Amino acid sequence: MAAETSLEKGLAILEAMNHQGPMRLRDIHARTGYSKPTIVRILQVLESRGYVTRLERNAGYCLSSRVLALSDGYNTVSRLVEAAAPPLDAFTERALWPAAMAVLDYDHMVVRYSTISRSPLSHKHSTMSRRLSMLHRAHGRAYLAFCPEEERERLFARLDKAGRDFVEPYIELYRRQGWAERDPATEPQTNSIAVPVLCRTGRVAATVGITFFRSALGEDAKARMAEDLKVTAQDMLERLRAMPPAASSSERSEREGREELPGPQDIA
Missing domain, CATH: 3.30.450.40 (GAF domain)
Known part of the structure; x- marks a missing residue:
């Protein structure tokens, strides 16, 4: 089986952050199994392209609104x-x-x-x-x-x-x-x-x-x-x-049996 490419690792990190929300380096390491130097390198690229925001004082990383250009994963x-x-x-x-x-x-x-x-x-x-x-x-x-x-x-x-x-x-x-x-x-x-x-x-x-x-x-x-x-x-x-409009969270909330969080239609 071929080794994962940097792109595949980057997508896996984005998926982990989409699932859990803001994450610290150790959380991403625990979820993906990638080495911390690899994670740092990928996060630096994602941050430079505007897809990830680094929170101050070691609070971790979160997805930025630019990921809306890729999918509805920005929840x-x-x-x-x-x-x-x-x-x-x-x-x-x-x-x-x-x-x-x-x-x-x-x-x-x-x-x-x-x-x-x-x-x-x-x-x-x-x-x-x-x-x-x-x-x-x-x-x-x-x-x-x-x-x-x-x-x-x-x-x-x-x-x-x-x-x-x-x-x-x-x-x-x-x-x-x-x-x-x-x-x-x-x-x-x-x-x-x-x-x-x-x-x-x-x-x-x-x-x-x-x-x-x-x-x-x-x-x-x-x-x-x-x-x-x-x-x-x-x-x-x-x-x-x-912020730019985002997709509704109603389908995800219904699937998880949770109260739907307010969406853009509530906030605008």
């Missing part, structure tokens, strides 16, 4: 990461605290981008791909509070009744103030707040949030951070609107 999560990275990076440059963007995956929120590597105040090494509770975490609560009522009912149906009874009383508060907060009993030394990235149609494309030491921010400072997060979410939304 919704990749679009969200590309739109989220610059405003979240800028937020952490200003505020120093680590920020993250999360998207819905059935009955959890999943972190798809994080600025932990850029923050001098991070208390964790990484949260990439971490699954977050809809009931106890700020990202999940923000999604529940701001998604359309019909979708909220579907999500509550996936959770037990005790969970619904636990979080439902907070929904109106979060909607009124424009942001959600983590359950104080969850990792009590730190706290998180999150805001929605709201589409034109009222759907939630993603949530963006920050984590900080609970003793570091009083109520007024926390509210100011939330207002800054709202501006960051709007910046992300404007970047999404400026």
